[in-house]
Amino acid sequence: MSSSFSREERRILVSVSGAHFVSHLHILALPPLFPLLRDTMGVSFLELGFALTLLNLVTFFTQAPMGLLVDRVGARRTLVAGLLLGGAAFVMAGLGGTYSWLLAGAALAGLANSVYHPADYAILGSAIDDEHVGRAFSLHTFAGYAGGAAAPFVMLGVASVAGVAAALILVGLVGTLAAIPLLREALDERPAARRPKGAAKDGPRLLNAAVLSLLVFFAFIAFGNTAIQGFAVSSWEAAHGLSLTAGNVALTAWLALSAIGVLAGGHVADRTKRHGLVAAVGLGAAALLILVAGLGDLAPVALTVVMGTSGFLSGLIMPSRDMMVRAAAPPGQAGATFGLVSTGFSVGGIVGPLGFGWLLDNGEPHGVFMIAAALMGAAVLMSLAQEMRRGRRMALAPAE
Incomplete structure (x- = not known):
């Protein structure tokens, strides 16, 4: 079979990736306006x-x-609802114009944000051929990066011309526009068939060792990313007296090369079944480079090279990470599986800043990098465990 996307696959990939672009645009819409x-x-x-x-x-x-x-009523229906709700949240905040309306909009945007990962991956995993689903995942992830990168320019650009309210309303309308290509399929989508009362339920099988370990795996990765994105620059300044300019250049290199690594990782994921091994090798090397960048007193150019390489490796493993989740999902529960494991990102995003901030406040900037690398190392072990589970399944397959 051809390794290129069919016309229908391209259409689906563009519409779902567009939704992911909007999700990251919405997540990062408020900070530039603070x-x-x-x-x-x-x-x-x-x-x-x-x-x-x-x-x-x-x-x-x-x-x-x-x-x-997502698994019960349909991924497309849920995704359209999320896009419309997210759009309405920002329009409401812009029209309301008060802090109370901003909080109400943020809460609704959080509910809308919970839709994207389970719905997007459920659609891509079922609609894209196995031969190039890794690349589909990588393009989808890259679209999210692009949405986050566009947020400061879009929000500040519109606000400087038409005001804060207009910026919030516009970013909300973008969500509504992204829902349009999905509307027809959402209306035609059939809900999943209900199980007969006497049939065995699939629900408990979702909470198996593979899925739960992936939830923790996602949390460990999120802790590492939180440390780098939120605290690396301040830690370099405190530990080595690095200027804020040099630190932000190194961080930008990490972010930019992560996005490029994601695209390369899609090709890697489509050429191997050993996604756990890919994740372990890439993440392990990235963690070691984070230690070098954090504990070594590097010159700005060397630091930028080390961080750029670490970022590329961090991005490279993302499509393989998503393929690990796809492989662990019980039949008919792709949305539930991606929804569950993606809560690991929220855990890292909520707890991580408190812990890393405490380390900086108590004069332990090196600890930020050491703990981030240690948690990434723990994620490596979990990747290897997933690979061992895959090997055992493969060994038992002929006997089934």
Whole structure:
């Protein structure tokens, strides 16, 4: 079979990746506006930070149930609902213009955000041929990176011309526009058939060792990413006196090369079945480079090279990571599986900043990198465990 995407696969990939672009655009829409929102709403940065915390908390508590809903009512229906709800959340916040409306919008945006991972991966996993589903996952992830990168330019650009309210309304309307290509299929989608009362239920099989270990695996990766994205620059300054400019250049290299690594990782994922081994090798090497970058007193150029290489390896493993989840999902429960394991991201995003902030406040900047690398190392061990499970399944397959 051809390794290129069919016309129908390209259409699906573009529409679902567009939704992922919107999801990251919405997640990062508020931070660029914080200085302007502080002045227009008369609130503190702490209060504005609470809006982000609220968004993440709502996502954390609703993502796993949303995965079950995806499998029950249909991934396309749920994705369209999420896009429309997310769009309405920002339009509401822009029209309301007060801090209370901002919090209400953040809560609704958090609920909408819980839709994307389970719905997107359920659609791609079922609609894209196995021969190139790894590349589909990589392009989908890259679209999310692009949405996050576009957020500061879009929000500040519109706000500088038309004001904060217009920026919020516009970013909300983008969500509505992204839902349009999915509407027809969503309306035609049939809900999953209900099981007969006497049939065995598939639900408990979701909570198997492979899926639960992947949840922890995702959390460990999220802890590492939180340390790098949120605290690396401050840690370099505190530990080595590195300038903020040099630190941000190194961080930018990590982020940019991560996005490129994701695209390369899609090709790797399509050329091997040993996704756990790919994840272990790439993540292990990335963790070692993080230790070098954090504990070694490197010159700015050397630091940028080390961080760029680490970022590339971190991105390279992402499609294989997603393929591991796809392989672990029980039949008919792809949405629930991706919804459950993706809560690991929320755990890392909620707990990580508190722990790493505490380390910096207590004069332990090296600890930020050491703990991040240690947790990434633990994720390596879990990847190898997943690979061993795959090997055992393969060995038993002929006897079944």
